[in-house]
Amino acid sequence: MNFDLTEDQQVIADLAEQILAGQMSVDRLKVAERGAGWDPDVWAALAEANLVSLCLPEHLGGSGMGAIELALLAEAQGRNLAPVPLVPTVVTAMAVAEFADAGTHDELLASVVDGSILVTSALASPGVNDPLVPGVRATPTSDGGWRLEGTKPAVPYGAESAAVAVPAQLADGTSLVALVRTDAPGVTLDAERTTNHQPAASLTLDTEVAATDVLGTPGDEAAEVTRWLYEHTVAAMCSVQVGVAEGALAMTAAHVSDRQQFGRPLSAFQAVTQRAADAWITTEAMRVTSRNAAWRLGAGLDARRDVSVAAWWATDGGQKVVTACQHLHGGIGADVDYPVHRYFLWGVQNGTTLGAASAHLARLGGLLARS
C-alpha cells in the first residue's frame, strides 16, 4: 500500500501547475470569459509540453499514462481555473485509442496530440444524467453504417470540436457509441453558455456514420464503452473539483487572515475558522476519493462504486466548499472584480455537469442494492 504519488507523477503535477499558474492571470481569464469562453493559447502550451498527449498510447505520440496522471492535470486545472477542454478532449481521445479499430483514427488522434483539434463526448442528459437515456437513436444503414437521430444537451466544447463521441440507443434497447464528425452533414451544434462561461453546445443529429466510426462493438458490449467514457469523465471532473476547492480555500484563508472587523482578523472568530476547517476536511475527502477512483480506473479495476463515492463528494462537498468560501469573503466576493467568484461558478458548474449529488447517491445505492 502506498497512497503517495510516484516521483514521475509528482513531476507531472509540478509541470502542469507551473504552466497553468504561469499562464492563468486574472486578465487572461477575463479575456476568455468575455470572448470564446476558453483559452486556446493555454491549450497550445499544454500540448507543447506533451501534457495533452500524456495519457495517450506511445505509438500514437503519447506518453502512455492513465487516469491517475489525468487526475493530477485536472487538479492543476481546477486550482488555476484554466478554461481549456482538458477533461472532454483527453478522455474522448483516450476512448478512441482504446476502443476504435486499430489504425482507423490515427490521423484524428495525431491532431489532438499536437493541439490542432479538439474532441469531446456527449454524455449529459437533462434531469437524470444517465448517458444512456434515449436522446439519440441509432438504426443500421444499408452500407453497414449507422443513421443517428436525436439531441444531446450541454456538450462541452461541442462547437469547438472536430468530433464528438455520442452514445446512442438501438431499437432492441442495446446501444453503440459513435464518433461523429462535427462537419458532417446533418450535425447541428447550437452554442449554449454555461455557468462558468466555458463553451458548450446542444447537439442535434440527423446524420450517418461509417461502421469504422463506432467505438467498440454495437450491442450489449457498447454499454461498457459508454460506462468507460462516463466513469473516466466523472472521475476527472472530480479531480478538477478538488483543484477548484483547494484554490478557493487558499484564497479564503488569505482573506480571513487579512481582513479585520471588530478590531481583529476575521479568522479570530471561531465561526469563521471552523467553517474554513470544515471546508478543508471536505476538500481532503474529495482528494482521497477522487484519487482512489482514478487509480482504480487506471489499474483497470472495477471502479463503479469508487467513481460514485468520489462524485458524491465532488458534487455535494465541492459545492459546500465553494459556497463556504464565497460566504467567508462577505460582500467583496460578490463583486466580479474580485476573483473568488470564479471558484464558485466552477464549483457549481462541475457540481451539476454530470449529475447532482443526489443522482450519484441514487446510482451508488442502485449498485449496492443489486450486489
Added chain:
Amino acid sequence: MHIGDTPQEAAFRAEARAWLEAHAALRDPAAPAPEMDLANHVGHCRTWQATLAEHGWAGITWPAAFGGRGGSAIQSAIFAEEQARFDVATGAFAVGIGMVGPTLIAHGTTEQQERFLGAMLRGEHIWCQLFSEPGAGSDLASVGTRAERTDGGWVVNGQKVWTSLGQFADWGILLARTDPSVPKHAGITYFCVDMTTPGIEVRPLTQITGVAHFNEVFLTDVFIPDDGVIGATGDGWSVARTTLLSERSFIGSGTGQWSVDDLIDTARRLGRNEDPVVRQGLAAAVCRARTLEYLGYRLRTAMSQGRMPGAEMYVMKLAYAKHWAATADTAMAILGAGGALGDFSPAAASHHVEGDDKWASMFLTQYAIRLGGGTDEVQRNIIGEQALGLPREPAADRGVPWKELALR
C-alpha cells in the same frame, strides 16, 4: 390561539384580492425569474407603487396622516401574501418603504415626515442605504466616512460600498462619523442625502449573475443641510438600529416568497416527480416552507400587538437563507445538466432570464441573502445573546475612542 383569518381578516383578504385581480395579472409559476434589466424593473416598481398609492393600498400600517392606510401589521401581511401571487414589481422600495419609512416615523421630525413619507408611498422616490464601507461590513459601527460641520449643515467625505440600487436612487440614508473622539457607536450621525448633490459618484459593481445590483459610492465634499440629520447629532447608531430591525423584519415578513409551488411544478413539468430522491427534496422543501409560514404568523402576531419581535426575526432570516439555498439545490438536482446552462455573462444581463435559468440564478445568488442585512453568523451571534442569554463576544474595541481604533 387561532391560526387562520378571523372574519374581519378574511373580509380584508377578499377585498385585497378583488382589487388586485382588477389591477394586476396573476403570476405564471413557469415564468422566468424577476427581470434582470434593473432599469426596467425599477420603472415597473415605480408604476405599481403609484397605483397602490392612488387606490389607498400603499403603506398599509402607516398612519393616514402620512398617506398610509392606518391598518394593522396582519393586514399588511395579508396584502403582501395576496400580492405575491400577482405579476407586479416591488423590490425597489425595499429600502424606502421597508426601512427608511419606519425609521422616519420613529425618529424623523414632522417636517421630514411630511417631506418624504408621502412621496415614498407614491413611488416618487427610490431610496438607497449608504451604510456599509470597505472597512465596515459586519462591524458597521466602525464607519469612517466623515461629516464635518459647516455653515448651515455638514460636509461629507468618504466611501460607501455594496449600495443596492444606488444607481437609481433619488435619496440615500447615510451613516457618517461626526465625532471621532468617542467610542465607535457614540460618534455616528444618521443623515438623509439627495443623491443628485454634487460630489456623489455612483459606480455600479457587476455581480456573479452579471447584474449590477449594487454600487460603490464615493462622497467628496458632499453638502448636507442641517435638516438632513435624522435624530440627534451623534445618536445615529440608535436610529440605525431601527433601520436594521426593519430590514431584518422586512426580509422575514412573509409574503409567500418561500412558496415551493414553482419547484413542484418544475419537477412535474420535467417528469421528475416520480423520482424518490426528488420527491424527498420536494417534501423537505415543503417542511421548510411551512415552518417559515408559521414563524411569519408568530412574527406578525407580535407586531400587530405592538410587541417588538426579538430573536424570532433573526431565526426567520436564517431559516429563509437556508430555505433559499436548499430549494435551489433541489431544483438543480431536478434539472441535472440543464442546471449548469444559462447565460450569466454581462452581455446577457440585459435580457430576461429564461425559463429554468431562474433556478441557477437562485442558486448563484444564495450568498446575497446570507450576507445582506447582517450575515448568518452575525444573526447567530445575536440569537446567542438575545435568545439564549449567552455572554457577548469579547470585543477588543469596546470603550476605545474611534480615532484610536483607526490608528491601529
